[in-house]
Amino acid sequence: MSTTATPIAIGPAATPLLTRAVADGGATVADLDRARALIWNSGPDDFPQELPAGIEWVQLFSAGVEDWFSRNVFQRFPGVVFTSAAGAYSHSVAEHALAMLLAGVRHLPQQTQARSWRQSEFFPHIGTLRGATIAIVGAGGIGRELIALLEPFGARIIAVTRSGTPIVAPGVVETLPAERLPEVWSRTDHVVVGAPATAATRHLIGKEELAQLKPTSWVINIARGSLIDTDALVVALRDGTIGGAGLDVTDPEPLPDGHPLWELPNAVVTPHDSNPPQLRAGAYAAHVANNVARFVAGDELEARIDVTAGY
């Protein structure tokens, strides 16, 4: 590495994986005082109160950054570009979403709890993703990974994004802007929610939306619990007006003992573990290496936080 290599700091403490990622991106690890960027490997609570004037860019470890907004971190550093790790953990989370969706469609939660051979009873409940219509609401990094995983099923994807700019990928039959979301519910077989948690997306799925889904529809949430009205969901699951729900996130979270979702046979709850630590460090390092290379080259950084939009 030449002495002119871009100096980048790692905080609160360097790890071998991140040190290698900075080098892989073509930069060199430096102290914060002489660095042009900071790779932050922790949450907002121990983030520096002040940053040296030389810091142009801060890379955060988390994919969702509500906690950083609520602590007014970005507002304190108006001249600094912040990037999240949105996209870095996309594969693991998309894989989890597909696991829950496929398990649901194949009636595995109920079958796993059987203690006898109930073939004729289960037969009619076995569905397929082959040719199914799947709405991906909030088709960001995770949604795009999921679209790739669904492609060989021949599923028909309705993608919903804020802008509605068409997502060009095999299987995507339509991309709708957020304001056309009300059209989606009656047209889809299943729904995967991947939107960020903002005031506008709170209870994006409630009683009215659930009522338009099919008795075989599965609703998968791998984003944030607040996107779904939990009470309305419990009613729909209990009454069987939808097929089931796969929830890696809940509202409230953690889901308290005794909550009805724990007992419902058509609810699969996983405790926000779709992006487990042992898979995370490697994925974050790959994201860092990629963004460092972009920073060094002067290219646009991935997952830049839009302070005005709130994510």
Add this chain to the structure above:
Amino acid sequence: MSTTATPIAIGPAATPLLTRAVADGGATVADLDRARALIWNSGPDDFPQELPAGIEWVQLFSAGVEDWFSRNVFQRFPGVVFTSAAGAYSHSVAEHALAMLLAGVRHLPQQTQARSWRQSEFFPHIGTLRGATIAIVGAGGIGRELIALLEPFGARIIAVTRSGTPIVAPGVVETLPAERLPEVWSRTDHVVVGAPATAATRHLIGKEELAQLKPTSWVINIARGSLIDTDALVVALRDGTIGGAGLDVTDPEPLPDGHPLWELPNAVVTPHDSNPPQLRAGAYAAHVANNVARFVAGDELEARIDVTAGY
């Protein structure tokens, strides 16, 4: 349809789907006495004791044909070509295999049975198919469909076929002939068994093979129960020397009440429902239309039964 269209019979009774499939294939439905082929929509028990001399080809409804062999049906008609429905139901069965494998790797069976938020306990058990090595033993029609479904995961497939003729598909890193199967167990992360049930494949996975797998390995059987030594599997699942098993077929089958497999938290048993009737009729009709078109054109038929090999 011209009067010279190939006459094909449907038995024991025509259905609208099969009638349309014969027409879609370019042939015409005829009585058995004047037909050149017979599309059989039932099992071996009500199959005709004799066939008119004009019958050149019989299409069977089942993908596995042990029952037909044990009743000596093929031997009674040495001049007739029989085709099975092998491949027709591949997608549904491959989808089921992936559903069980993904559920296992994502620890869903155990998570589904939790009644409290056990994040730190579950975290270390969440695996990924990303870059995983997966052995597909008996990579026929179902195996090939499964290879396609696994492609976007970036999984590394070791395919095992009788001949070892290389399967050229994205993700397949190696195709081994059956006699090199002993090399596979210690090299793979997971195993999917899709081989036909013959004397040579009985207990293809037993104590010795299971002992070479990893504590995180899932074994998926969507073929025939006899391929796995059930008693050895129960021991491996109980001791945790493998991660788990997803079984759509069992030995004995049906699995009797009280069998230890029902209670093991790392066993997912589905009662041979990976190819349910409501998905089957459409898939069989598509297979028939394809084979009828081949018959009319004089092309090689798909899924021709090899009477000498026994499948």
